[in-house]
Structure formats: structure tokens, C-alpha cells
Amino acid sequence: MILLLKRWGKHSLLLFMIIFFIFVLLVTSIQGNAGRDDTPVVHKEWILPSIKHVQGNTVTEVVKNGDTAGLVLARLGLPTSEVGNIIQVAAPVYNLKNIHIGHKFQKNISNDYIKVTYQIDAKERLVLTTESGQPWQAEILSRPLFIRTDMVEGVIQGSLFYDAGKAGLEDALTIQLVDIFAWDIDFVRDLRKGDTFKVLYEEAFDDEGRRVDYTILSAEFVNRGHVYTAIRYKDKKGNFEYYDQEGRNLRKTYLKSPVRYSRISSRFSASRKHPVLGYTRAHRGVDYAAKSGTPIRSIGDGKVVYKGWKGGYGRFIEIRHTNGIHSTAYAHMRRYAKGIRKGSYVKQGQIIGYVGMTGLATGPHLHFEFRSRGRAVNPLRVKHKAAKPVPKTEITAFRLKAKEMMHIMTVQSQLNAWG
Template identity: 45%
Template sequence: MPYFPRRHLMLVTGVSILLLLLIGLVPSTDVEANRTRITLEIDAFKEEPPENDISRRTRPFLSKELNEAPEPDSEAIRLARKEAERQAKERAALGRWQSIVIASGDNLSSLFAQQGLGARVVYNISQTPDFGKQLANIRPGQTLEFRVNHNGELTQFRYVRDRLSSILFQQTADGYSAEEVILEPQIRTAYAEGEITNSLFLASQRAGLTDGLTMELAGIFGWDIDFALDIRSGDSFSVVYEERYLADDNGDQKLGNGNILAATFVNNGKDYTAIRYTDKNGNSSYYTPDGKSMRKAFLRTPVDFTRISSNFNPDRLHPVFKTKRPHRGVDYAAPTGTPIKAAGDGRISFAGWQNGFGNVVFIEHPNNIVTVYAHQSRLNKRLRKGSRVNQGDVIGYVGSTGWATGPHLHYEFRVNGVHRNPVTVKLPDAKPVPKSEMARFKQHKTGILAQLDHHQKAHQKTMLAAAQ
């Protein structure tokens, strides 16, 4: 048996043990593959960019919102439903509206009683600041609207004065508050024209004008044309005027007519044109195209009369005394009680009784002009010597006092103490358009006359087409 040195044996033994340890530590092929896969997965996860702080905080909230997001329009539907519920609760709390049309003989207390409301409520409503006292002016045909809740309390009340204005009263802790509601109508323009064969009123009716517009038309041209004496067959007129409309649930409702904006009148071959102009201060009047006032300083006739019963005549036979006595005025026959108007601006110099004149008024005007109004049934109670009157103010009423045989107005026109014929005297003009307003007036005139001309030409074409 060979001899190995002891040191060599120990070296071999150590190497063998080391080899056995190495063999035991080396894994099989499957184990190595698994270990590699796991290591790669872990490494791949580690290679993703790290989540920042904001995304880490918002992720839970975003997830919650996504999970709880409502269906399309559900939020709008919910809000609409909530508003409908609120309105339903409000209606229930306030009560339903009930309307009453005021009839002849009704009063505020009786109308409130129909709604189960007593005198205390009537008193509280009538004491509402600013507007309560207006309830004393209710008239037949107007409307009252009530809102009474289930407790019998008047929660809201509306006084409808007309289609454009009302007063709304609302219950408060210590009574009622009120506000005025004014609706603005739409203004549209309309056109009409006509030719006179018998009378202005008949021609106006055929043209579609109301009596009110006809009276306004006569008033505009009344200083130049005597519509009782000067109208001739063949005279004609054309008018541009306003119509007022109110838009409501039933569509556009016509409320009525407004002002005449421009008009022409042909009387006995002579043309007259009038334009309505409103100045910077809001004052409106009618002017000729060159800016002169259509008004005169005096009315041609200060009363609406049926006929002239006696003309201005220096040699008239007096109807009472049967002697020749000058008739220094004009007698306008009219029914007793017909209003008499001041012919022009001036000051009362006498108002009372004089034997021949009966109840009479004297008015002094500028430029030494005096007008006299005699035989009145009664005078305006507010007239006093020295008091001022404006053109058109009612100063008294037609009668037959003094030396009169029937109801009429005896009217005199004196210039510097000399009697002049009121029917033929040249009347002074009123003030024209001020120079400071002339540029603005001309601009307005151009537009409204172009509109009038357009309507006239269109009407002529229509008439020619109809005649063919």
C-alpha cells in the first residue's frame, strides 16, 4: 500500500469536501429557469416609472367618480324636478288665482267678501303705502285677482287697471307691499287714405279710421280748415298713424291706435301737410314741412257746434228787440251743456253775469286781443278774475242765459278794441320749431315724409290694378 504523506491526504480530503458542497449548491435546470423568470418579472416591475404624488392621491377619487357617474341628463332632470316641486309647494302656500270682473254697483268690500275676506283685509290692503289709495278708483270692467291660501289668508292681490297696467299687492310680515307693473306695447305704423263725397266721418269710416283718429285728424288741420263749413266733395286725405299691440300667450293683440305721425289734406284744391315732431324735452306738436306750427295762437271755433245760427253782421235785425243792431260776433248753436274752450292762452279779465250776455267770460290775450264767450249755462267754478287759462281749457258750458232765444255760444274776437269776424279774421301763428331743433326736425321730416310718399304710391298702384 503506497504511502501518502499526511499533508497530501488532508489536502485531497479538503478538495473533495469542497467539490461536494459546490455540487449541492448548484440547482437543476428547471429550478434555474423558474428563478430566472421570477427575477425578470420583478425586474420588469421595477423598471416602470415610479408613480408621482399627485396621481397617487387622485387615483381613489377618480375611481369613485367613475363608479358613481350619473347617466346623461340625469342631473338636469333632477334639477328640473326639484324646481317643479318648489313651484308646486309655492303655489300650494300662496293659493290659486281667482279673477273677478268688476260690475256696476260693486265695491271693494263686497268683492273681497266673495272671496271670504273680511273688512280687516280690505283695510290692510287699502293702507298699503303709495298704491293702496288707488283702490278707491276701481271701475266697472276692470279686473281684481285674488290669491287665498288654505288658511284663508290673502297672499297676493292684483288690481288690473287696464291691459297695460296693474298693481300687485303681496303679503308681508306686517301687512302688504305693492308694486306697479307697466307693460310696453309694440308700436307699428299703418296707413289710410280717403276721398270725401259726403262728410269727413263717412270717408274716414270707409278708409278704416276710427272716430278717434278722425277727430284727431280734424284737430290737426282745424286751424286752417273749418270742417263744418269748408269741406267740399272731392277733398281727400292720407294718414300715417300708430297702432299699438301687446304680445301675450294668444299672440299679438291689438290694443288700439296711437298718434297720427304725418298727414296730408287737400281742401278745395289746396294741399296741407302736417308732421308730428317731439322735441328734446319730450314736447310734441304738429308742424308744416318748413317747421311752422300747425296750431294757431287761437282756435278758429271754441265749441263743437251743430250750425251757425247767426253770422257776424253790422246790420242784423235783433231777434229779441226786432230792431237793427250790429251783431259783432258769431252765434254757434249747440246743445245745452256742450263744453266751451278758451280760444287761446290768456288771463281772465271777467267771469260772471252781464244782463245781455248772461253768464259770460272775457279773456285777455297777448297783442291786445280779447275774446268773449256769452250766454253760458254755467261757468267753470275754478275761474277767477286774473287766473290764467291755456288754449283748449274748458271755461264753461253752452246755455241760453241773458238775451238769447235758444242754446248757443255768442263768440266775439276783438283786436285793439275793434270787433273782427271770428270766422274770417287772420289768426296769428303759434311758435315754430326752435332754431336749436331745426336740424333734428329736418332729419325726422325726411324719414316720415318718405314713408308717407311710399304708402301713397303703393296705394295708387293698388287702385290702378283693381281698376283694370
Template identity: 40%
Template structure:
């Protein structure tokens, strides 16, 4: 023990020599007190100090800087300066205490080393495949039908799991007892549904992510078809279809499209985590057909309904579609003196035939009521719609009818009412379409179609405020594209 006491006495004497003379009395008193404590240490504790794993070098090293701070303290030291000095004294006292009582520190360090954090159970993720059922997927996760019943019984939102489709993912987390703790059902990139077990049963939480929206612009000149021109311009198939639907009331895309026709379209692209995940709505578009230019802009009213209008507020939508089948080919025109291809007699062809693949959807050309749905002689499977008091449309040679289509039901414009077939007197799959005005058959391709309601005068100011900047942006895109083409020619 003697070497240790000598070491501390020498250390303290060196420390006190750095104090101003005015403080020597206080320093001497402190040194005497510490020497008395060191002299009173029993030899048993000294042996314990030599055996402890707590290194004494760390506290001694921490004292190297504070004495310099104290030495530079002026004689008229403030209260804050005294506090700093007191801080040094406390650290010295902690050093003595660590020497006197080393064992508790060793125990504390041992407890910290042995503490561990309980790991969260692993997740199992499964991708829904063709032919999979919820029961099969639960079995892959080590669960059974009782777990499905428990989930469905405790959470009403679990019924959405009945509509799983291939490509979606379901992830499971089981607890220590092998029971379902959490389930994550990812419907698509933006929507998922989570279930978590609680004391009161399963709690559900819907998660809806919002994509970032960027504005894109495409333009093309048609050489063969709208679809091929759109593809060459880098447009998705659904975007091409939407473009055709916007102008479908003014342009017959099966008959009126000519080489040299042009289109320009401004639309939304959706991004998630920096990656493109799809396209949004068309904001504005322009189509030039045989030298005549049509413009359209999207407008959302106060009720949240969105429709397309001309820049001055006239509805692009007519009461009737010009074509009830998308991208079909006209195989036979309206002709009251046509020779029937099967009967070989002069028999009026009171409609237009659209050739298309069997199963192609047939759309209602306007809002109306089903007044006939069934077999009708040489027409085969036929649907007749009544549109108000003045108009009727007929759709013949269907392969089968649309879901829920029967006499008395009401349909909306664009709703699928059947599928192209070859029933009745037919040489191949096609749709035979007739149009009646006040009971008189008319040529579907040339009959003047009534327009839908345009923007009301009371709403015109809001319409212009919302759509004029969009139309201006479309014009800006057109201008920049012309400059780019001119520079390329140079």
C-alpha cells in the first residue's frame, strides 16, 4: 500500500503548486484530508484493488487537462470559474471512490455486456400464383383454415383477401407460439392492407401511397394506324385507347384515319421512389384528321367529375358513340340495296358491320334501357337499347351478352353489353350495328349525333381558370417541338 500512497501524495503536491498563493491554505487542507483517507485504507481493500478489472489509467488520464484550466484562473475568480474547479474536485473524488469500491463497477459492466435485445420474428412473403387460394397460401406459411377463420372473424376488412389475384404478395409474421401475429397484403405498388394481432383481436390498417406526378408530351404523324403511331411515339396501349376515346365522337378511327394525320397529347406520368409506374390522365390533346383539327382539354368540376371539352367549353362527348367497337374494321357499310352474302338476294343492309376478333367487347353507344336481349332470327344474339324517346340502337351477331344485361336494365355509355361473335346469318365474327331515329333506320356513320351538355355559363369562369393554363402548356410543347424539328433539319 505504501507505493500507492506515495504516488498520490506526489501527485497532489505537484497539483497544489499550480494554485495561486492565495489559495494554498485551502489546497493544503484538501491534501491533508486526502492523505488521511489514503492512510486509513486497510490492506484487504488494497488487494481487492489489484484484482479488479477496472483500469485505473482511464480516470488518471482524465485529470490531465483540468489542472491547466485551474492554473489559468485569475485571482478574482467568478462563481462560474469556481464551479469549474469544483468539477475537477468531484472527478478526483470519483477516482478515490472507484479505488475504494471497485466491485460494483465490475458488476455494472457485466450486466451491460449480458443484456440483449429480443429479435423480431422473421417475415415470410409469398407471391400469389395462378390457381392459388387463400387456404393454400396460409398452408405455405405454416398456418391452417382455423387461422383464416380467426382473422376473418375478428376483422371485417379481411374480406378483401377473398379477391387476391396472381402477382400480388402476402407476407406473414408468426409469434413464438406459431400463431399469426401480423399479415401484410400488398395489392399493388400504391395500396396495401396490414393486420396486427392485439388483445382485442386483429387490427387492420390501410396504407395508400401517393405517386409523384410529372407532365409528359408526345406527338406523332400517322403512317399506317393510330395504334402503331402511338407505340412509335413511346405511348402505352391504355394511353392510346384513351386518346381514341376522347375523339371517338368526331373521328371514326376505323374509317376516317388517313396517312399524314397527326396528334399531340399532354398527359400525366406517375412515379414512385424515382421509378415510373404508369400513366395518369390525359390533360390536353389535339388531333388533326384530313386537315381538320380538334382540340380537347380535361376539366374537373366542383363535384369531382372529370370530362373532356373543347377549349371554349363545348363537350367533346356526344349522346352517342360513333363506333361501339374499338379499332374494328368496317367490313360492310350501310346500303339499302345490298346483295346479301348468304341469301344472294337484294336485301337492305340497314346498318354497319364491324369485323373484329371473336370476344371483342361491344359497348353501349349511349345511355339507355335494354328493351331486348336474346335470339332474334338471322341477327343471332341481339341487344336493342332505347335512348329516350327518339333513339334506338341494335347490336347483332353477339357471341354472348355482357354481365347483367337483360330486359329492363339500364346501361351507361361505354358499358360492355356483349362480345363480338358470329351467331345468326353471319360469314365471320363481326358486329352488325343499326341506328334508329324516331323509328326510321339511319346510317350510323353519317347521322348527326346530338351533343351532351356543355359548360354552363355560371361555371364558365372556373372552367377557363382551370383549363387555359393547360391549353397554354400544350401550345408551348408544340412550339418547342417545332424548334427542335427545325434545328434537326439544319
């Protein structure tokens, strides 16, 4: 008995040692994982989309001009008796009258099933299956997407598009970059040699390796020594916006009106009888009646591109706003504010002049115009979408996200520097 125990003891010791060894291995590997900084560092080889190649008995047919689903299904070799059946079964989930030139149909046959798929768009497929002679089943499947993250950084030498392209950023993403910072940087005029940029972006590929989506996740632009940061954040309602690191929305809104007015004495119209000249002509702005001397404020950040007497407009100022698309004009001023001259930069809310009745005016008022790409639009119709900051309840979550994004950009920048 004792002998037996001793024998078992020997075995169990061996077994124990083996188990212990495995245990040690496991623990160290788990700790190794937990100890690692698990921030997703961008590395191309790790994240290239794995592209599955459909193998086996697959036939593909592309929809051609003049095709119907029936014709394509017949070309796939499906018997006429099945074709009508398939279209009928598909109808509740997808109407196969609605097919597009260039999109693919595929038929896949194995021992016990036939599968027919139609590529609806980049993200969805109609899948029809019949198993072992059972009736056809139809469903819509979202295609699996492969996400790849990458970062590009560079220095401005000549032009944004050229230098961004040289750094590896394609034009579509450069356009996104311009739109994100458009409220703060005029990329046509403010850009300087030596300005730098970092852009972290995400691309989504379908399972055939085609890119179906691309988005900037975060970006940094250093313009004339000033650092601008953008973090893409989705709030709990599901809205995406770009914010700075403090959670301020990068999209800015204009002031609702440039003056404290008593009433609107004339609205925007295509044609109107001019009160002084008598003849009919368009009124391309809004007249705000206000006491002479009432301060006039710029409705947004921008640059004074015109300051001076301008015919019937009297003393006139035009401001081109930071995005380079919008400009506003202010007329009939009694006088200009101190320090305002052509070329000056003004801030939203900054006083640029005072209400008067210079030029052709019947009483003190501000004639105000809003122009978009040079065309006058109704200032009262300009959409003042509220550019709200990150909701207070989400600021902690946002800060974490912002920190993570900034960290990724820093780490990636170091990786790039090491080559």
C-alpha cells in the first residue's frame, strides 16, 4: 500500500511539475499581455485587411446594360424554373428589378447547397440559399468590413495639396482636413512654409479589398506656430463632430445679427423699389434700423478685405471669413471702429464700426449682406447650426478618447521618425 502510494507519488510529482510548468507559462503570457500598453499603435502589417478569396465552385456574372435579374441568373446557369422562384423569394427583402450595371451576381454550389448572392452596394449583399432541395431563403447580409488605421505627417513647403500628397495623404482626405479646420485656418492665405500636419485616419475595406469608406479620426495642424487639434467624437446620440482637446466644437457659428436693432426695415429680395432712387432693383441684404452710433459687430472671425466709401453704400466694410467661402458686408456706417483697416483680422463680436446713414439711406440703419462664394444670400436664411461643445455628461469619456488619439499620433510620429 505504502509502496503504491510512493509510486503514485512519483507520478503525481511529475504530473504536478508539468502542470506547474504550463501554469507558469500561462501566467507569464497573460501578464505579458496585460502589462503591454494596449493602445492600438498603428502598424501597417498588423492591420492590412485580410482578403478572402472565394474558392471552390463559384461563378460570377456582372450586370450589363439591358440586363434583368432573370437574364443574369440564367447566365449563372440556374434553370429557368428556379429563376422566377428566386426573384419571388427575394422580393420581401430586396426587389431584384433594382439591379445596377457593374454589380455582381455570384453562384456558389457545394454538395448540399446552392448560394446566390447579389452585391447591392459596397456594404450590403442579398444572399439566397437553398439547402438539400429545400425552398429558397433570402436575406440581406452586411458585408464584413476591415478597418485599417494609418497616419500621415508632413511639412508645408509649397501648397497643402502638393505637400499632403507627397506625405501620402490622398486628396479626398486632404479635403476632409481642410473642412475640419476651415473655421480656424484659411488654407489659401494663412498657410506658411514650415507649417506641419499630422492626420490619423481610418479606412474601411470590404472583403474583396475595395475601400468603401475613409474618415479622419484626429488631426493636428501647426499654422504659423499655432497648434490646432481636431478629435472626432461620436456623442451618445450618435452624432459625429470634430472638437479640440478641450471639447470645443471646431465648427463655429456666426452671430445671429451684427447689431442690436429696433426692427428690420427692409428684407432680402430679388427686386424692390429703391426708396431713394425710385426705380426697382434687388435688395441683396437686410436693413437693420438702429439708432445712429449703435456698434456694429463682425458676425464671425475673418479679415477685412474692403474698407472705404463705396457709392450708395457709403462707408462700407467687407469681411472675408476664415473658411474663405463666406463674407459679410456692412454699409452706411457713420464711422469705422478704431484700428480697423484693410487687411486687419477681426474676431467674432468685435466692433468694426457704428450705425449711420452715409451713402443712399433714408434713415440710420445697417445694410448687411451675407455672401457665400461671392453670391449674396438672404442673411436671415443662413443656417446657424449650433456648434455645441461635447455634452457635459460626456466630457470625461471625451477627454479619454482625446488622450488616446493624441497618444497614438505621438507614438506613430516616433515610429515614423525611426523609419
